[in-house]
Amino acid sequence: MKIRGDVVRLYRNVHSWVGIMAGLFLFIAFYAGGMTMFELPLGNWASRTATLPAPVPADRLSELVQKAETADPSMIANHTVVLHPDETSPSSLMWVVSSDRDHGPARTVYAGLAADGTLVTQTRTPSQVGYFLNILHQRIGLPLNREYGRLIMGIVALLYAVALVSGTIVLLPSLVRNLFAVRLTENLRRMWLDFHTLLGVCSLPFHIVMAATAAGFAFHQPIMALEKTLFLPAVSTHLPQKNHSHQGDRPQALLEPLAIVDAFRKQVPGLEPDTLAYSSRGGKLSLHVTVQDAAQISRRPDGGYGEVNPYTGRLISTDFLPNHQKPAFQALTLIYALHFGTYGGWLIRWGYAVLGFGGAFLFYSGNQLWISSRRRRDRSAGLAEDSFGTRCLSALTTGCMIGCISGVSAVLAAAPFLPEGGHYQAAEALxxxxxxxxxxxxxxxxxxxxxxxxxxxxxxLTLLIPLTDMTRSLTSGEVTSLAASVDGVALVYGVVLIVLALRKSPHRRTEIRIPVTS
Known part of the structure; x- marks a missing residue:
């Protein structure tokens, strides 16, 4: 493909400068974003020292709820019944006693039944380490509140899109010739450029999706206003049913959990309820029946849900229920799913994590290429030392990017010794x-x-993660497969970083100028 040389140079300058401005923020967003694919497992790994009440059989869930309500009548307004307890949700019943919207998991009571049938409870805050990493990626590393952090993130996402477009245009003239030509025998700068090009082109669809959806999340308020204008008439036909459904003859008592499950299965065949989440809105109790199905696309990482009348078991709304949504809501769900990887199960989540870490390396290599190019220009101009701008960007690149890696590793390494696996403020401060x-x-x-x-x-710091976790495991006598997985990955990653730091710098060969195709 032929593009004039001056056009290529223009877009190369645009790509370089826009990439430099956004690269430092995007490195943190992608590095921490790769971690968020495992937010729930990391949270459970960090707080597994607590011994929670054992799950109860399904036929005793109603008994458990009744005894919990007798002990704490306020729990009925905000409680969750877990039908299939696992490492992420280890207790059959839990309810929130205090919450903070900006600081993640709330202080929660976990309830179960002892062998003699008495109620057993434990109150704690789930580890907020995974949630902190999620917020860190949303706010692109800036210690700002949710509103301002997302606004700046949206601006960076737009710059990110410009860098993608300009970089693609620069590459087009030599795409076929240079795409897979990773030259390992030439100078270091050429090798970095080849890897940067190959990684950027191969992951381009992923980066386009991330840029578009991140900008959408940042400017979600006007988008939501437009959504209400366009889509509210489509759902208003069943909204009145929510307000007057059986209010006159509604029973005073809630349906038992198993009755809710049976009614849901009859109305939505093929989807298995996972949790029953009760909440109070405007003095009325509402119920979300959550389902998790790897074969379906969900809007949230914890699955989709249908709204059910908690007194009759009748399905009220399917706006967020996988495979039962109207086209408008299904399109919105797809946008969320493409950004957060909430489809396809763990295979997709691992793929997103690899692409996220690959994206972080893409921004690091881009900054290093710019620094190398500026140093060559400084030497050509007769300067014995780097210019002020080159020194500043070099320090920022090393400090911000390696600082992000060190900070994340420090938080994970300290989690076993922090109270309850690490509160948000402690993780943020560290x-x-x-x-x-x-x-x-x-x-x-x-x-x-x-x-x-x-x-x-x-x-x-990365090698300290398995060391501190093994210390905790030896102390508690508890070793899980999740702990072994986290420790194994951290061990390999830490060794790789040490090897990279200690290896000898390769001898620089004669610089080869990159021709400009005209």
Missing amino acids: FYAVFFICLTVAACWGGTRSLRPLITAAGV
Whole structure:
């Protein structure tokens, strides 16, 4: 494909400068975003030291709810019955006693029955480490509140889209010739450029989806206003049914959990209820029956749900129920699912994690290529040292990106020793302390000089994750498959970082100028 040389140069400059402006933020977003694919398992891993009441058989769920209501009448307004307890939801009944919208999992009571039938409860806050990583990726590393963080994230997402378009245009003239030509025998800069190009093109569809959906989430308020205008008439036909369904002859008592399950199965064949989540809205009790099915597309990581009348068991709304939505809501669900990977089960989530970490490397390599190019220009201009701009970007690249890796590893390594696996404030304080220490070291020593010691520190902090977790396991005598998986991945990753830090720098060969295709 032929494109004029001046056009290619223009888009190369646009790609470089826009990529530089957005790359530092996007590295943190993609690195922490890859971690959020395992938010629930990480939260459970971090807080597994607590011993929760054992799950009860399905035929005793009603007894459990009644005894819990007798002990705490307020629980009925906000409780969840777990039909299939697992490592993520280990108790058959739980309810929230205090919550903080901005700080993740709320203080929760977990309830079960002892062997003699008495009520057993435990109150704790689930670990907020996974939730912190999710918020870190949403706010692209900035310690701002939800509103301002998402606004800046939206601006960065738009810059990200510009970088994708301009980079694709730059590559078009030499796409066939250079795409898979990863030259390992030439100079280091050429090898980095080849990897950067190959990774960018192969993951381009993923990056387009991330840029478009992230901008949508950031500017969701006007989008939601438009959604109400366009789609509210489509659902208004069944909204009145919510308000006057059996209000005159509604029974005073809630249906038993198993009765709700049977009624749901009859109305929605093929979907198996997972949890019954009760909440109070406007003085009226509502019920969301959550389902999880890897073969279906869900809007949320914890699955889709249908709204059910808790007194009659009648299905009220299917707006968020997989495979039973109207086309408008199904389209919105697809947008959420494409960003959060809430479809296809764990295979897709692992794929998203790999693409997320690959995206982080893409931004790191892009910054390093720009720094290398600026250094060549400085030497050509007769400068003995790097220019001020080159030194600043080198320090920011090393400090921010390696600081992000070190901060995340420090939070995970400290989680076994933090109260209840780590509250949000503790995780946030520890991350930013490590992050700004790395940034300060890079600013004082320079990006190039500080790179090796900072990568070494990141490797050591990562190796501390399996060390501290094994210490906790030996103390508690509890070893799980989830712990073994987390420790194994951290061990391999830490060793890789140490090897990268200690390896000898390859001898630089003669620089090869990259021709501009005209």
